[in-house]
Amino acid sequence: MFTTLLSQGPLTRAEAGRRAGLSAAAVTKAVRPLIEAGYLVEDADEEARPALGRPANLVRVDGGRALFIGVKVTGDEIIGVLTDLCCRVLLARHLPLADRAPKAVLASAAALVGELLTEADGFGVRVMGLGIAVSGDVDRAEGVVRYSPFLDWREVPLAELAGMTTGLPVTVDNDVRALTVAEQWFGAGVGLSDFAVVTVGAGIGCGLVVHGRVVAGAHGVAGEIGHVTVDPAGPLCRCGNRGCVEAIAGDDAIVRRIRETTGAEVADAAAAAALAHRGDAGARDAYARAGAAIGRGIATVANLLGPERVIISGEGLAAYDLFAEQIREAFTEAAFGSAARCDVQTRPLPFEEWARGAAATAIQSFTAQHTH
């Protein structure tokens, strides 16, 4: 009930009950304590005032009733956001990271969280939870980072360590899954039982929602669209295979291909995109290949799962105009039958969005604990 209002509100009690599958009596029972605790508010819907009689009341979540912190750890910086209960970002802070060892990352994260807690005091509202998003194999239930190749971490009990350091309830999740939670609760996935988020950038990731729940995988691995084989004769991937989507469409792969085919000394993804934007044929071709690989990967997801929508996002979208057409073409070509009816969208994503995803997981944990 609370989740329905959080994602889809404001709604009338009747409509909220219908969407949550609850009777009017059950709605009353669920709503009363939440109104008393200040998490829900009920206002007259002035716009929908009927000619005669009382206007219908609308129930909504009071976003300002609780604050949350989301932290994303990347290879070279930590990004933190302070959000309200509706996952609206109130402020964002970045901190460069010199050392990737768990102890150093934890110290930096604690400093960042401390800064955000001080800011939160200014709002006069308590921070109710901290979410941390890390790439790799993360066991959310146990709060343990099983293996993060990017950070070179193994079996780090991050939730426990961060909880001791900050005093907050901590949720730890894989970064792409966290982003997917944010889309499911507060973004383009609201109300959909089956959708996918595909992230494009340094890595190519994918978060899947099937039957209304984020797929975690029985052994910790799921959504590895980056390692779908597109061309068995293609470039070698860090996973040991050839022609994975990531080995063609990841930032490093694009940069490497441009260097090889044009001889240009492009330093990074930004330089690669700039060269392509200046019209360099070799650079444009590298992006076209990347787009075709991503489109095929998305078609594979659509052919296997038949999602209603695929949301393409990630920092790689800065170069979106360079491969959007090829993504769409390759998807349409490789989608099987009515799987092609899947709605493929793009959502530009500021880097803070990853940290917002982490905050969304904290809001999810908070909601699971406080409403039942």
Next chain:
Amino acid sequence: MFTTLLSQGPLTRAEAGRRAGLSAAAVTKAVRPLIEAGYLVEDADEEARPALGRPANLVRVDGGRALFIGVKVTGDEIIGVLTDLCCRVLLARHLPLADRAPKAVLASAAALVGELLTEADGFGVRVMGLGIAVSGDVDRAEGVVRYSPFLDWREVPLAELAGMTTGLPVTVDNDVRALTVAEQWFGAGVGLSDFAVVTVGAGIGCGLVVHGRVVAGAHGVAGEIGHVTVDPAGPLCRCGNRGCVEAIAGDDAIVRRIRETTGAEVADAAAAAALAHRGDAGARDAYARAGAAIGRGIATVANLLGPERVIISGEGLAAYDLFAEQIREAFTEAAFGSAARCDVQTRPLPFEEWARGAAATAIQSFTAQHTH
């Protein structure tokens, strides 16, 4: 509760309650009417008799309490089975099919069902439902075959038509999904929330169970492992793309490749397998390629969904020794990280198993209607 006992019984009341997530009081309430109606029976567990006191009672489904019919429609025959409530096949009947038009298929199916109903009379138990499995895009909720390329059907309201002809409650489902239901309720998928069934034969299909439910796809397409691209430079597929798993590993594809590379006039899959079993290098190579393609397809499923188990089945398993090793090798090579821990099993599958899958969907519909 009934489903738990059907799939996992006999169980003590306490254990059944634990697995179904019900309190002792709720178990008593759920069990009593089912015992009274004769669907459940409770026996003393003599083997577990304690030294002192009463033995624990075991509750189980009385499989003989109701019968079901499952029908699978293929291009050239109709296969029907009579099963009990526990989906044990009591007898099977085949009927050749001369004409694939809906009217002709319906008449043949009605004749076959009539025959099985007469046999059922001999058991003195009523047939409670009919399941029909058809390849293609099937809308189970509406009972409509949206599109079956194999039969060349479009928008056939099969459940309604078959219901009028036979007088039975009818469930219509896609054949691979029906087989997946049989594995989930009565086979190698019992107790697993995430697994896949991969069928090998004329087509390469895949049924997916995610979060405990069979994936149907938002637009009717799901599990199309046959159209995962393995090699963009590979042979042309009927879907219009190149190098799909099915274009390399389907029966026709294997036969075609053997003809092309060896010049041998192999007539069908059986002749192809026989040639390979006699040691023909070209024929063996065609099967090795097929195995590698299937293994890659399975790895893609594992990388995206991380299932606990993949069950390989289908009539193509007759030639399993010719590609088993290549399936395993390609899977291990392409599986990402801990996705390789997925348990890949093979289950030889008599052709009646497809019809048994159809019966499983009828049992599922019956159970959904009569228990809650």
